[in-house]
Amino acid sequence: MRSLIVKIGLLFIMPLPAWANTIIVAPGTNVATIKLAVTIARNGDTIRVKKGTYISLNTLIDKELTILGEGRPVLDARFQEEVLTITSGHVKLDGFVIKNSKTGSMRDFAGIRLSNVEFVTISNNTLINNFFGIYLSNCKHIRVVNNHVTGSNNIENSGNGIHLWKCKEILLNGNYVTRHRDGIYFEFAKKCLIENNFSEKNIRYGLHFMFSDDDTYRHNTFKNNGSGVSVMYTRRIAMLDNTFIENWGSSIYGVLLKEITDARIEGNHFIRNTTGIYMENSDRITVTHNDFISNGWAMRVLASCNKDHFTQNNYKGNSFDVTTNGTLKEIYFNDNYWDKYEGYDLNRDGTGDIPYRPISLYAQIIEQNPQSVMLMRSFIVNLIDKVERAIPSITPESVKDNKPKMKPWKR
């Protein structure tokens, strides 16, 4: 983890050549477009772009340049093309407003496109109303930092906010993404670090990735996205200290895990989601130190999951703690705090003396007959749940926390 940050960090400390020039771009001067500035610049030069609105129809940056916006200059593609394409490594792009890329179904038009490059920094830009926001394909060692990406919220035709395809060792830090199709989208993006980002109100997923092994996600917030967060077909990821909040609706999940293996899910907060975590075909996952608060279902663990461990989590104010669709095998619960636990602790060691069964009978009834959701918290439902907990007959005997905590874990 730490070595990865250091590695990415070191790669960006690039000594500037002593002969570097600075080119000023300003409206109404000799150098009135970035395109012209790039043409006359040499590798290592700095381009300073003054305040103003520039039409930028797929401006190509094919030299190692530092391009700085001063007073937030606007680059506008007027829905005719992409705005910027970077095809050279060692580029830094900072401080621009980039807007109105073309929308289309044939090509993925983007606000900023990075193609086959290394050591590029995209920082402090505001992207508005682009089809795709920041689009990285086949890149390495890229930093995407503190950008503010707002899509068009067009339900039929919208691209992703930050889109990575076939990338390696990318840092996404402090970005805000909203109103796109998927907030952050990864496909074949490996060994990346995604931290301190905020992804909300995207049309589909706040975060969506596939085949993206060894990534680390931490301190991100995914809030109120159309379909929550969905991650699939990936190994060895770590999701640490993220917040998944208010992802509401049927088949909408705080996190959907499908064919995820060897993952660590630690210290996350799942708050007011219809389902906190949904797990399908996911093996060897450790879920620890997480808080599940006021979700409809804290977790749905399908019978296709194996060897998963749930320890030291807090389950509070959830309508249902755990449900499943069949027989769970090799799923282990230990040392969790369950607010619905009604056992006792005679030896005062902080651990309940009788096991807690997180799957309630009524949860299983709803599984079969969703319409009975209307009877939640009625006397009759409380009664059958109590009877079932006392004498389990239908709910799975094997799913239980043998050491339920009496008090919530303090974080």
Next chain:
Amino acid sequence: MEKIIAVDGLKKSFGRLEVLKNVSCDFARGGVVSILGPNASGKTTLIKSILGMVIPDSGNILFKGNSILNTFDYKKHIGYMPQIGHYPDNMKIGQLFKMVMDIREQDAVDTDLLKAYQLESMYQKTMRTLSGGTLQKVSAALAFMFDPDVLILDEPSAGLDPLAAEALKEKILEEKSKGKLVLVTSHILSEADEISDQILYLFEGQIKFYKTLADLKQETGEQKLSRALTKILSTPSC
């Protein structure tokens, strides 16, 4: 004398039981009418009909010439003393009087009985703590309190001690002399004998007879009401 209450063709059944079968009678000002009759003869139902507690199946009741059906204003002119007074447990005597004053929007103009029964000193007592006799005194005091034109007393002396009963009797006679109508139901014939001007005798929901006490005694040649009644009721012709 002026008619104050007119009962016309009153009928009332409770389920299959016919309690009043076509009862018609008038009551005039300035007299005491005793309504007598055996148990279940319809005495209380007649009183309650006049008070609007029982709603007749058919027939009409006029109070000062106006029908009382579906009205309640006429009750301003009536003081009623129930057979058994029963008031909210935690209510104080003073509160009860205050409440009735509030409801009637009248002041307590006649406090004779209040004084006679020394109720004013008990204003802070709650109803729950009172004996049956005291409750009756409270009911009696309430009935007379607003100087109404008509007094309806249901078994007034039941439960009262002899002194209190005597005070009540005197009060009744005093009110009569002021031109009030007093309707009394009673089982105690000697009492009726002392105060009544007229006797209304009900039997199985019908008026057996309605005569002045004097006429009754004259017709039967008896000096006592009880004997006169025995005599008249044993003659089948009535």
Next chain:
Amino acid sequence: MLKIAKYIILDIVRSKVLLAYTLLLLAISLTIFMSDADVTKGLVSITTVILIIVPLVSIVYATTYYFNAAEFTEMLVSQPISRRAILLGKFIGISSSILLAFIIGVCIPVALFAFSLTGITLMVSGCLLTLSFISLAFLTSTITRDKAKGIGLALMLWFYFSIIFDGLVLLFLTLFADYPLEKVMIVLTALNPIDLARILILLQLDISALMGYTGALYQQFFGSGIGIVFSLLMQLVWTLVPLLFALKIFKKKDL
């Protein structure tokens, strides 16, 4: 009307039963809030308790009081005041007294320990639940003549609404699991004041779970304000309709 209400309140607030009810509610609320730091969990526990106790006490106490005050009612009828004013006065008097107990016993602790939208919903639905069961008590009291029958009927109504009704609904859902029953379910809910109060609280506590339901009608019912407005309105109907029936009967009743 208000005069009568005033004196009934003065009478009831001094009754030991009402005091006991207030203290019971207060004890429950305080115990729950003191023993658990988690406010939401406290609200859940209080909900469970009040959905049972509030209807029971409201209907039984109001029915008992009504019958105990039968002679007093007669006496009131002999006074120059309409029967309508008497019955409504009694209703206002009894319901404000019981509401007072609920406010002291539940609303104040909730406001102190768990002031939130859920807390407010709990207070409002508890109050409406109180009113609707007092209204039902008036209906049972006016349609029966003697106290034993009246209280028996009141208890049966409580048992039916709090337990049997939902049991039947569950059975019904199980038998007809394959049919779309959304509309039917919403109608069924409206037929039970306790369910209405429960749904109001669900809409706060369990909205995350309720939103997981696929049906469009439920989505609309739960997701927009419609569910809340519907439940509140139906609760009011449950307060007004039995009372109006009671009034109609009382106007023609022989005392």
